[in-house]
Amino acid sequence: MRIWRIRPHLVPFMNRSTDTARESDVLAALRQATASRHERLDSGLPLSRPDATLADYARHLQLLRAWLAPLAAWQQDYSDGPQGPAGIAAAPHLALIEADLAEPSLAAFLRAPQLDSAPWPDDASAAYRWGVAYVVEGSQLGGAVLHKRLADQLAPHPLRYLRGAGEGGPGPRWRTFMLALRDQVQGEAQVADACAGACDAFDRILGLAFSEC
Numbered sequence: 001m002r003i004w005r006i007r008p009h010l011v012p013f014m015n016r017s018t019d020t021a022r023e024s025d026v027l028a029a030l031r032q033a034t035a036s037r038h039e040r041l042d043s044g045l046p047l048s049r050p051d052a053t054l055a056d057y058a059r060h061l062q063l064l065r066a067w068l069a070p071l072a073a074w075q076q077d078y079s080d081g082p083q084g085p086a087g088i089a090a091a092p093h094l095a096l097i098e099a100d101l102a103e104p105s106l107a108a109f110l111r112a113p114q115l116d117s118a119p120w121p122d123d124a125s126a127a128y129r130w131g132v133a134y135v136v137e138g139s140q141l142g143g144a145v146l147h148k149r150l151a152d153q154l155a156p157h158p159l160r161y162l163r164g165a166g167e168g169g170p171g172p173r174w175r176t177f178m179l180a181l182r183d184q185v186q187g188e189a190q191v192a193d194a195c196a197g198a199c200d201a202f203d204r205i206l207g208l209a210f211s212e213c
Helices: 020-044 054-075 093-101 104-109 126-138 143-150 171-184 187-211
Strands: none
Touching: 020 126, 020 171, 020 187, 054 093, 054 104, 054 126, 054 187, 126 171, 126 187
């Protein structure tokens, strides 16, 4: 089962005759560059076990917070690329994580907060940051599957993060993001930068996930 599900087929291919090769290259390059990392992360996340418990959900949320909090602070320093007019609104993921962690049913499983301490590059290109954002936005796409499997198992916790924000869950936001990504990342150099950003984003959370083992 995919926990960290990045599904390019959710994007409507509206004008297939226009720049089809370029669009496919961007998506295919990102998928290929991150495939092995994606599989490794799926198998290493706390919720990968079929008998996942509230303790596993608490670990899952704390892992994501450790990864996302410094990443979000770094993204706020930019006003172009995915953080500019061509991008989309700031991701709601951290707010959902914090709300879930505040539930009394998780109190017994919480540890002292830890964050990824390695700095993100100060001079990152817009394309690199589109690649990072690709991983961040994709991080919640498996939530609907997990929510369906775990809603009764972990009740009465509301599982806000897995359910996603907004009507329709994370799907509509993902489609909007992917359309912007395909429009903004063009040419071999930018695609290569985007792949580098996506790989770095995966490597950061992999480092956190497997440092707990």
